[in-house]
Amino acid sequence: MVDAEARGEVVGGSRESADIVELEVPPRPEVVAIARLLIGAIASADPDFDEEREADLRLAVSEACTNAVQAQRRRTTGADDSDDDDGEIPVLVRFLVERGQITVAVRDHAGGFDPATLTPHPVVTDPARLDHEGGLGIPLMQMLADEVAFDPSPGGTTVSMVFQPRSPRTELSDRRTPQ
Amino acid sequence: MDLRLDASERGDWTVLHVGGEIDVATAPMLRERLLRLVADGRNHLVVDLEAVDFIDSTGLGVLIGALKRVRINDGDLRLVCSDQRVRKIFDITGLDKVFQILGSVEASVG
Numbered sequence: 001m002v003d004a005e006a007r008g009e010v011v012g013g014s015r016e017s018a019d020i021v022e023l024e025v026p027p028r029p030e031v032v033a034i035a036r037l038l039i040g041a042i043a044s045a046d047p048d049f050d051e052e053r054e055a056d057l058r059l060a061v062s063e064a065c066t067n068a069v070q071a072q073r074r075r076t077t078g079a080d081d082s083d084d085d086d087g088e089i090p091v092l093v094r095f096l097v098e099r100g101q102i103t104v105a106v107r108d109h110a111g112g113f114d115p116a117t118l119t120p121h122p123v124v125t126d127p128a129r130l131d132h133e134g135g136l137g138i139p140l141m142q143m144l145a146d147e148v149a150f151d152p153s154p155g156g157t158t159v160s161m162v163f164q165p166r167s168p169r170t171e172l173s174d175r176r177t178p179q
Numbered sequence: 180m181d182l183r184l185d186a187s188e189r190g191d192w193t194v195l196h197v198g199g200e201i202d203v204a205t206a207p208m209l210r211e212r213l214l215r216l217v218a219d220g221r222n223h224l225v226v227d228l229e230a231v232d233f234i235d236s237t238g239l240g241v242l243i244g245a246l247k248r249v250r251i252n253d254g255d256l257r258l259v260c261s262d263q264r265v266r267k268i269f270d271i272t273g274l275d276k277v278f279q280i281l282g283s284v285e286a287s288v289g
Contacts, residue, residue: 029204036202036233055264062235066203123273130247133240136272140236143271 023093027072027108032065035093042095043102048165056144057102057163063137064106064159065093071110071157101146102163109156182208183230186216189288193221198230201238209238213245222254225287231265239274246278255279257287 021042025031039061043054068091089109096103121135122128142148145161182205183198193216201209216224226242228234246256257279260266269275281287 029202032202032204033200036200052264052267055267058233059235059268062202062233066235066237069203130243130250130277133244134236136236136239140268140272 019095019097021095024090025093026088027069027091028088029066029069031091032062032069035065036062038093039095039102039104042097046097046102046165048100049102049163050165053163053165057104060141060144060161060163061093061104061106063141064104064161065091067137067159068106068108068110068157072108075110100165103160104145104163105158105160107156107158111154111156181205184208184212186212189225189284192223192225192288194225194227194284194288196227196230200233201231201241202233202235203237206237206241210241210244213241214248217245217248217252217254222249222252224249224254224256225284226256226258227284227287228258228260228265229262229284231260231262234265234268236268236272239268239272242278243274257281259284259287 019042021038023035023038025034036058039057040054043049043057049057072089072091091109092105092107094105094107096105121132141159141161144163146164147160147162149160151158151160181199182201183196185196185198187194187196195212195216197209199205213224213226224245226245242256242258249256258269259281260269261282266275266280269278269280279287
């Protein structure tokens with residue numbers, strides 16, 4: 001199964017205030033679930049991140065890893081669904097828990113991608129929106145994370161997302177009184 | 180990872196019960212099943228997401244594509260989802276205004 005192929009490697013441990021976990025995974029669709037599992041475990045271990053925020057993290061990580069895997073597979077094999085995995089270059093996923101926030105960085109080697117060059121799709125209520133099955137991943141990351149940055153370079157793209165414990169879209173009425 | 184897919188007939192509606200996680204690895208299974216249902220003339224579909232633990236934009240894309248296809252055939256596609264954690268992705272993307280999302284299969288086929 002895929003678990004054996006996703007060579008997870010913990011390169012840092014709990015050292016004072018910062019925990020770092022890095023994953024180096026082959027660019028295959030199956031590994032996205034592994035990244036979700038890992039960030040879910042990391043977030044649930046932090047009492048400041050509630051279940052809803054953990055779900056936000058799992059979703060945003062899923063989107064970032066999906067983009068990286070798909071971009072890199074297009075680059076490596078020339079197709080999204082090719083089974084030819086020869087010479088595949090890993091996708092790097094890095095989780096940093098520090099100062100009460102979680103930073104996620106996902107790096108592909110797909111040649112660079114700048115979301116600013118994308119043409120926005122019609123709004124979801126426009127019937128023409130049904131012509132586009134994609135295009136929701138990056139807006140979702142931007143809605144769920146407190147900060148999102150894309151660093152495109154000729155060698156690949158790194159997307160970095162910072163998550164505070166509180167969902168930025170949490171309604172005031174949902175907020176709990178701080179202890 | 181497996182996606183559980185099980186279809187049943189409820190009057191004029193075909194209900195596709197989905198279980199598991201819908202992401203880039205499993206969404207192709209869902210897409211294929213929905214395409215087959217439409218190809219078989221099932222244009223009134225309910226996708227029951229009650230046993231879905233996770234869905235991301237790849238899964239949303241499959242549902243958007245299926246909705247478009249059944250509407251071309253004068254059909255409809257409704258969703259069943261009562262779990263707020265799963266429902267949230269529809270709410271924050273505005274797709275709750277595109278899909279009719281019901282709280283139970285019974286309500287969706289009524």
